[in-house]
Amino acid sequence: MRPRLCAAVLACLFSAAVHAAPITIVTSFPKEITETYKKAFEKKYPDIKVEILNKNTVASLAYVKENAPGQRPDIFWASAPDAFEVMSREKLLEKAPEVKNPAAPAKIGNYPMNDPEDLYYGQALSGYGIMWNTRYLKANNLPAPAEWSDLTKPAYFGHVATSSPSRSGTTHLTVETILQGEGWDKGWTQLLQIAGNCAAVTERSFGVPDGVNSGQFGIGLVIDFFGLAGKYSGFPVEFVYPKVTSVVPASIGLIAGGKNPADAKKFMQFALSSEGQLLLLDPKISRLPIVPYDKLGGKVPAGYPNIFEVAQKSRVQFDSELAEKRYHVVTSMFDQTVTFRLKELQAATKAIHEAEKKLAAKPNPKAAELLKQARDTAYAPVVDEAQLKKPGFLDPFLKSVSKKTEGGSPLAAIEEQWNTRAKANYQKALELAQQAAAM
Incomplete structure (x- = not known):
């Protein structure tokens, strides 16, 4: 082989070897986002x-941990700030300050755009709210909701949908936003009332x-880009940010022990x-940039939400450390009292709505007292704020987000107690509401 030809062949082989390993990204984002960026x-x-490895946030964390350094994916890309807190605490992320965009502000509202230790970086901004199908609402003669509290009203029974925070990182953030905005006890009461009006708790x-x-559902509790993507893709839907919302960055981070960190940094910088x-700004993505709109050359569509203004008006300054600390309590409580007991909660809620209607037409003090007892029984959290703050209460739950509960463990016993108590509460509330309605 001639020297020049040999050198050319070796150069090609070397180039192929350098880029033989693809960048592996583990993410909970939908295909519309990941494929566009890819x-x-x-x-x-x-x-x-x-x-692209598409996994929900909990599964993504587990996948990163179960792979040895050198065999892990390269990038973690997700909406949940508490997940990045876990990754940071468990030393699963590496610094990559060179990828940052200098045009991005240091904060969104009072929330840092990037991790102070440079372990992850805000890539898009997100808020949480309500989307609805305009045709569905018109056909069912329903007003458009504006606040979370609207979704507790009898008119919306059977017209709402949500997912479970244990299955969806964005739903967990929505739930945490309500809990942080309203307070633990009031927040759970509101969540249970909304869940009682739900037609379904979806798998994802x-x-x-x-x-x-x-049009399968009239209304949904969603992260903003789901509602905006539907709207800007031509579906008959609208989206609103309630006053109780939070604005936090969806972040991207370099995983420690990935296979191809050099090229991963290029993707992050891109x-x-x-x-x-x-x-x-692609209509099928419709996420909110981390840089002010005037930095994007006038390419932001007219009427696009100004997330920086939403952040200034928000009543919630999201605390990701608090969210991470009580993650398992929130997700377990939701599953045991809502996801696994939805039919019982729906039945109690329907009976309460029917009793309220009859009582409005024919007032009765004794019936009103029974109805109050029914509401208090159905919508009181199985763990109130006083219990939550007791020393040692969180100990069974303070484990890695990726670790699964094993049957027979103390945590499993606690969850079974919550499940049993929720079933009994809903049955009692149903009976009390029916008694009130019969008077």
Whole structure:
């Protein structure tokens, strides 16, 4: 082989070897986002391939932990700030300050845009709210909701959908937003009232916007980009931020012990750059950039929500450390009292609504007292704030988000108690409401 030809062959082989390993991204984001970024990045860097592993947030954390350093995925990309707190605490992230976009502000409201230790970086901004199908509401003669409290009203019974915080990181953030905005006890009462009006608790967070877009559900509790993507993609839907909302960054971080950190940093820098930020405006994505709109060359569509203004008006300054600390309590309580007892909660709620209607037409002090007892029984949290603050209460729950509860453990026994108590409460509330209605 001639020397020049040999050198050329060796150069090609070396180049192929350098980029043999694709960038592996583990993320909870839907395909509409990941495929758009994958195609744009591979077009810009044709010699680098991107592999997407789509898993919910809890499964993503578990997957990173179960792989040894050197065999892990390269990038963690998700909406849940508490998940990044876990990754940071367990030393699963590496610093990559060179990827940051200097045009991004230091904070959104009072919330840091990037991790102070440079272990993860805000890539898009998100708020939490309510989406609805305009045709559905018109057909059912329902007013458009504006606040979480609206969804507790009898008119919305059977018309609402949500997912479970144990199955969806964005739903967990929505639940935590309500709990932090209203306080633990009042927040849980509101959540249980809303859940009682729900037609379904979907398997994944995507099931809620898909159902609202198609008209299967009238109203859904969602992260903003689900509602905005439906609207800007032409579905007959609208979205609103309640006063009790929070605005936090969806972040991206370099995983410690990944296979291809050098190219992973290129992807992160691309996603954070103005070029990558403009991809968020794609109608099927409709996420909110981390940079002020005047930095994007006038390409933001008219009427697009100004998330920086939403953050200034928000009543919630989200505490991700608090959310991470009580993660298992919140997700377990929701599953044991809502997800696994939805039919019983629906039945109690329906009976309460029917009793309220009859009592409004024919007032009765004794019936009113029974109805109050029914509400208090159905919508009181199985763990109140006083219990939550007791020393040692959180100990059984303070474990890694990725660790699963084993049958027979103290935590399993606690969850069984909650489940049993919820069933009994809903049955008692049903009976009290029926007694009130009979008077």
